[in-house]
Amino acid sequence: METSSDPTYLLPDYSKLSDSQFTQTLLTSTSTIINQDNLIEVLNQKDIFIFIRQLTQLLNRLYYSKLQHEQWSYYYNLGMTEGIWNGRVSKKMADANSMCYTYGRSKHLIKQRLDKHKLQYEKAQQTLDEHMKNTPSNIGMDNIINMIHNSIEKDQYQLRLELERRKTMLRLDAEEHRLIETFYELKPRQTEIKSAKIIWKAIHEQQNIIDEIAIFKKWLEVHAQASSYTFQDVQLPKINHMFISLSFQGPTSSAEHVAEQTIAKAEQTVQYYNKIINNEKNNLQCTRSHHKNVYLLDQIINIISQREHNMKQRRDYELLGKVANIFNQTTLTHAGIQVNMQSNSTP
Incomplete structure (x- = not known):
């Protein structure tokens, strides 16, 4: 945790x-x-x-x-x-x-x-x-x-x-549990539970790729002068898979060009998850006309939306921690290497 x-x-x-x-x-x-x-x-x-x-x-x-x-x-x-x-x-x-x-x-x-x-x-x-x-x-x-x-x-x-x-993460994690508990206390129908799970799963996967894009962009800034890329110091499974696939499709492309293509493809994936989320929200709204308790449906939809907001906010703060961890340590390591090289070259 x-x-x-x-x-x-x-x-x-x-x-x-x-x-x-x-x-x-x-x-x-x-x-x-x-x-x-x-x-x-x-x-x-x-x-x-x-x-x-x-x-x-x-x-x-x-x-x-x-x-x-x-x-x-x-x-x-x-x-x-x-x-x-x-x-x-x-x-x-x-x-x-x-x-x-x-x-x-x-x-x-x-x-x-x-x-x-x-x-x-x-x-x-x-x-x-x-x-x-x-x-x-x-x-x-x-x-x-x-x-x-x-x-x-x-x-x-x-x-x-x-x-x-x-401190903020603790509050957001506690809110996650509260919202889930509140959702099930409303006794939603199985179709509503299914839609909620699909929405939350899509948000989760979407945030994973958003995190990878953000870390990859930061990584590219740090390695701006590199002629080739390896991601040994960061864990970016989706970005890494996309990058390798695109590299084989155009072996003559520069690393920088492949990186740009990778980001574009990853951003398309983000939009793909947006479609899933919006489709399920529309499905929920479509049940309004024949729902026995529209007020209850509105409560369920509202809780799902609150959870969506909380999930995104939580992942934003989690990403801050990841970036600080990865790039603070990377910077320190590189600084240490430079110092060692300088001290070794001193006569």
Whole structure:
């Protein structure tokens, strides 16, 4: 489940930076705080440099612990005020209705995590306080801390976005289950259940291909200079199949041209699913004239439409997580390769 993955892959680790990289990171945060020449002079003093580097990592962990405590406090308060803890249906039910079969956490687990991150925050604060006792007397700590704070705020931006995304995902997952439950409580006819399942299945498949198109376009941006394409770093089964098929149809075409054709074909698939969705909606409307309870039919159609909106909104937020995960990690990997190449070529 998306919300159970570890967000620490988005947490910067300053201990892995070289001295020059760390210095450059701080220099980018000094424009309005401290003169860069003065900062370089300070950082050239080895004992001060080590102190500031350790301080940065300690503040980084402190801010992270605070974010996590706030995150689990949100989950706990959401459960207490709105009853959103965790939900589950059978996998058979989930597959039949194109939904996630589980969401959220139990009250007990949320309380455990809340206590855990509270303790981590307190320990991080204590460690920071101990470190600050060794502050060199010849530096202005207010400016230094503000500079470090700005740097960490910038570097943890994607992390904060991801945590906010997870909050939204929890609400959307809970809404998915509520809408499905409400739909079946209306006791729809078998024909209406069949139409609903067809619509939701088509939306699910449509969103899959929409996600692949978005990721593929982003991937093409990252690999704009490539003369040939392989998708080893991303999972795009439908796009990959289309790309290979089109490549064999026109072996003399450039990779860029085949990519354009692939996107066009994928977008046609999106429209194909639109037709399925609209046809089933029309089928439901056509039963109005001989339906015994038109008000009930309207309720059923409304719930189906609400679910459609929720599914699309949920997948939009899920896509944000996928893109951040794939391309943040890809960028870091490529940066690491470049650094290694540079260091290996140094005489």
